[in-house]
Amino acid sequence: HLIEHKWIALSTFGILFLGTPHQGADIAETALNLLKIVSLYSNTNVILLKHLTSNSELIQGQLSGYNPIGKDFQTKFFYENLPTKISGGISKIIVSRSSAVVPGAANAEPIGLNKDHRNMSKFESTSDDDFCVISSVLCDMATKAQPAIEHRWADFREKDGKYRIVWINMR
Numbered sequence: 232h233l234i235e236h237k238w239i240a241l242s243t244f245g246i247l248f249l250g251t252p253h254q255g256a257d258i259a260e261t262a263l264n265l266l267k268i269v270s271l272y273s274n275t276n277v278i279l280l281k282h283l284t285s286n287s288e289l290i291q292g293q294l295s296g297y298n299p300i301g302k303d304f305q306t307k308f309f310y311e312n313l314p315t316k317i318s319g320g321i322s323k324i325i326v327s328r329s330s331a332v333v334p335g336a337a338n339a340e341p342i343g344l345n346k347d348h349r350n351m352s353k354f355e356s357t358s359d360d361d362f363c364v365i366s367s368v369l370c371d372m373a374t375k376a377q378p379a380i381e382h383r384w385a386d387f388r389e390k391d392g393k394y395r396i397v398w399i400n401m402r
């Protein structure tokens with residue numbers, strides 16, 4: 232690992248994922264099939280959709296890499312509770328709770344929002360219930376972050392003091 236990655240890890244307290252399809256999205260399969268039909272008539276690009284399907288190689292690689300480092304951070308997995316209107320009167324949950332959560336993630340919490348996928352980060356006002364949920368999580372993390380990060384850096388300097396010299400010389 233590069234020392235710069237270590238510094239990022241030491242300085243990161245928490246991670247929030249909003250509607251991230253860690254296990255893929257079921258609707259990606261449907262969209263991929265529709266895009267293949269459209270590709271008969273025009274240029275299309277299916278690369279992104281292939282990566283969003285369940286069990287995609289890219290997603291599996293990301294999952295296997297997260298758990299070893301995820302335990303060092305407070306992680307919140309936000310997912311939508313309301314279906315998203317797609318087209319033709321069809322509504323679907325884009326990222327379900329089971330897809331939003333990294334299996335086996337330590338120090339993690341799934342949190343449902345009463346929003347559809349498109350509106351997970353859009354709020355009518357600061358009194359919106361979901362805004363209050365996310366704000367509360369951020370405030371809690373911010374309160375706990377500084378002492379935790381200071382402690383991590385102190386431990387790091389004590390155990391790996393040689394990197395302190397490298398840091399000073401880089402300035």
